[in-house]
Amino acid sequence: MEADQELPAGDFSSWMSGMQSALGGEQASDVPCGGCTACCTSSQFVHIGPDEKKTLARIPTELVFPAPGWPTGHVVLGYDENGHCPMLADGRCSIYADRPRTCRTYDCRVFPAAGLDPGDDRTPMIAERVRHWRFTFPTAADRNQHAAVRAATAFLRENRDRFAEGVVPANATQLAVLAVNVHAAFLRFDDDAGRTTVVSPPFDVIEQEVLRRTRPRHAT
Numbered sequence: 001m002e003a004d005q006e007l008p009a010g011d012f013s014s015w016m017s018g019m020q021s022a023l024g025g026e027q028a029s030d031v032p033c034g035g036c037t038a039c040c041t042s043s044q045f046v047h048i049g050p051d052e053k054k055t056l057a058r059i060p061t062e063l064v065f066p067a068p069g070w071p072t073g074h075v076v077l078g079y080d081e082n083g084h085c086p087m088l089a090d091g092r093c094s095i096y097a098d099r100p101r102t103c104r105t106y107d108c109r110v111f112p113a114a115g116l117d118p119g120d121d122r123t124p125m126i127a128e129r130v131r132h133w134r135f136t137f138p139t140a141a142d143r144n145q146h147a148a149v150r151a152a153t154a155f156l157r158e159n160r161d162r163f164a165e166g167v168v169p170a171n172a173t174q175l176a177v178l179a180v181n182v183h184a185a186f187l188r189f190d191d192d193a194g195r196t197t198v199v200s201p202p203f204d205v206i207e208q209e210v211l212r213r214t215r216p217r218h219a220t
Contacts, residue, residue, distance in 0.1 A: 009109045009133040012142040019107060019180060028104040037091060038125035039106055043083035045076040048100045058095040059087065069166065109133050114176035115150045140195060147198045148186040152179040155186070155206060162203060167214055182209045
């Protein structure tokens with residue numbers, strides 16, 4: 001991919017609607033990958049929940065291990081010596097129909113949406129892809145929604161130490177997803193202006209929303 005080549009990421013509000021539906025389990029993410037397998041070849045651990053029976057039945061037990069910080073039954077799928085998902089064969093997912101929920105919801109457009117870099121040296125291909133995505137903002141609602149997601153990201157990073165330890169993820173993907181999930185708390189309809197505006201809510205409001213979104217992970 002050439003350095004100045006742009007990849008159309010779609011209208012922001014449409015992308016957000018699809019992303020939230022995917023995170024809610026209503027549908028899979030519809031990512032225009034175009035043959036890209038960066039997320040499958042970047043040394044990523046894939047979380048699999050205990051309810052994903054069909055997925056777990058397709059993966060050899062020796063390839064998964066308990067997921068740190070999650071309740072019993074949650075596991076992660078590792079990667080091979082090349083940083084590739086072991087279920088990737090000939091450049092394609094060998095269990096695509098039964099792929100993990102994490103894979104179904106993964107969408108690297110979440111990084112430019114949240115204003116985040118994918119993270120570390122293991123993800124250069126994802127980072128390269130992310131640099132080329134370009135959202136469009138046909139309405140004020142699109143722009144405000146984008147601003148709210150980025151405001152959520154900034155708030156979570158700046159106030160990380162005020163939350164209980166481990167509540168705000170250090171992982172860039174998880175942080176971006178959390179920002180998407182709580183962004184609505186940074187939007188308010190202004191009756192006088194007749195439109196939605198971006199606001200700065202108090203910490204306790206965001207804390208409650210974050211805990212509501214992350215509670216299953218921290219359950220005992």
